[in-house]
Structure formats: structure tokens, C-alpha cells
Amino acid sequence: MYLQTSTFQFVLTKDDRRHIWHQPQPYHIIEDTLYHVGVESILRWCLALEEAERVFNDSHSGACGSHMFGYATAKKFLRASYFWPSIFKECILAIHKCHECQIYQHKM
Numbered sequence: 584m585y586l587q588t589s590t591f592q593f594v595l596t597k598d599d600r601r602h603i604w605h606q607p608q609p610y611h612i613i614e615d616t617l618y619h620v621g622v623e624s625i626l627r628w629c630l631a632l633e634e635a636e637r638v639f640n641d642s643h644s645g646a647c648g649s650h651m652f653g654y655a656t657a658k659k660f661l662r663a664s665y666f667w668p669s670i671f672k673e674c675i676l677a678i679h680k681c682h683e684c685q686i687y688q689h690k691m
Contacts, residue, residue, distance in 0.1 A: 619666040627666035635667045639677055653678040 610629070611618050617629040630638060642663075643656055651659065653675030660670060667673070678684050 621661075621666075625664065627661065627664045630665055630667045632667070635665075635670075635673065638665060639674065643677070644681065644683065652684070 609620050611620060611626070613626075618626040619629050621627060638660065639656070642659065643651070654671065656678065657671045657674040660666075660674070
């Protein structure tokens with residue numbers, strides 16, 4: 584919300600507001616789309632949770648899915664210029680829930 588309106592929520596303390604104000608923002612809004620600027624200065628499209636789930640399902644187990652493990656899947660999304668704050672954690676947890684990946688691990 585702060586990035587869009589440059590105003591703070593009322594529930595924030597004065598110290599929280601000062602921290603946000605002086606913190607460098609790795610996010611930019613371009614034409615109503617939120618982007619994350621990575622260390623290498625690449626703009627990555629920030630996905631909402633629903634969008635991230637759809638992209639994950641399509642790329643992991645969809646027609647072009649490769650059933651790669653969590654870290655490799657997260658790196659694949661970063662190379663495709665997608666981002667969400669918990670990308671590595673979410674990919675690893677989703678891989679642990681994937682039935683086909685679990686079967687493959689038990690065969691090894």
C-alpha cells in the first residue's frame with residue numbers, strides 16, 4: 584500500500600513508519616504492476632499467491648512440467664522473471680506435497 588499511495592497504515596507505530604521510510608525499496612510499480620528489483624538489477628514480476636500457485640502448477644506438473652526439485656524449480660521461476668517473497672520456501676514445500684515427486688524419490 585505504501586508504494587502505491589506513499590501513505591502509511593494507521594496501525595503502524597512511529598518507529599515502523601521511520602523504518603519503512605528509510606529502508607531502500609527493492610520494489611517498483613510500473614503501470615499498476617509490481618516488480619521486484621534483484622541484486623543483478625533485473626525487474627521480476629511480483630505474483631500474488633493465486634498467480635504463483637497457477638504458474639507453479641503449470642511449470643512443475645503441467646504439459647511442460649519437469650518435476651524438478653524445490654530449489655531448481657525456484658531458480659527456474661527467477662530465470663523466467665517471476666518473483667514472490669517466499670519463492671524458495673513455497674517451491675520446496677510444494678515439491679514435498681507432489682505425489683509424483685514422492686514416488687520418484689522412493690524409487691531411488
